Amino acid sequence: MSLEDRLRYLDRRLTDLEGQRELLSLKLQNLAATAEQAILDPRFGKFADGAARVRAIAEQAGSHRFRALAAWATAICLFQRGAWDDLFTEANTAHELGWTTSMPSALAALAALHRDDEPRAEPYIQRVAAGRRLGNANGGEAYWAWVQSLQLRRAGHDHDALKRLVTGEYPAADWWYDEIYSPRVQATRLAVSLGDQQTLQQILAWSHNRGDLHPGVRAHCQG
Numbered sequence: 001m002s003l004e005d006r007l008r009y010l011d012r013r014l015t016d017l018e019g020q021r022e023l024l025s026l027k028l029q030n031l032a033a034t035a036e037q038a039i040l041d042p043r044f045g046k047f048a049d050g051a052a053r054v055r056a057i058a059e060q061a062g063s064h065r066f067r068a069l070a071a072w073a074t075a076i077c078l079f080q081r082g083a084w085d086d087l088f089t090e091a092n093t094a095h096e097l098g099w100t101t102s103m104p105s106a107l108a109a110l111a112a113l114h115r116d117d118e119p120r121a122e123p124y125i126q127r128v129a130a131g132r133r134l135g136n137a138n139g140g141e142a143y144w145a146w147v148q149s150l151q152l153r154r155a156g157h158d159h160d161a162l163k164r165l166v167t168g169e170y171p172a173a174d175w176w177y178d179e180i181y182s183p184r185v186q187a188t189r190l191a192v193s194l195g196d197q198q199t200l201q202q203i204l205a206w207s208h209n210r211g212d213l214h215p216g217v218r219a220h221c222q223g
Helices: 003-017 021-038 045-061 064-081 084-096 103-114 118-134 140-154 158-166 183-194 197-208 215-222
Strands: none
Touching: 045 064, 064 084, 064 103, 084 103, 084 118, 103 118, 103 140, 118 140, 140 158, 140 183, 158 183, 158 197, 183 197, 183 215, 197 215
């Protein structure tokens, strides 16, 4: 079933639930599924719309879990769009509501570091460091590698920054969920800047083998 077919199916289910307040929980589950499918839309627009719908219904239902999911989804969209002023608020919301991964905090840390605002980055870095205890199944190690790599690059250690992303049992640049927001893009840029063709070809091979890779990520790497 294609992405568009899955989205149409979920939209039909949501239409069937419209106006039935006693089924808010089921509606939330379907909205969340819609948002998570729409994450692969090249424009991120459907994903952002889905996150807004999840947030609105979650607030009606008083669901911390789905409010946290909406904050997670919105953080991804804001990071991709460069709308970083609002990103920190979403990262804080996701953390306060107990979102299951440190990804929103990682995105906030990266944004602050790119702005040379180390004091603002520090609490988010600490959250990402603490998130390592969740293991790589939840991305803890990958998020930490991504943040550490940027720190190494800012310190002028580009070779070490690249190594941090492409080595280990589960390299961050080939992480199973790295399909949208994306250590592999940072690794590709580093490999190109360092003239490291062997590592570059490895990253491109990883990307080629990921059928679910977001088109924007694939284009970044190939470009």
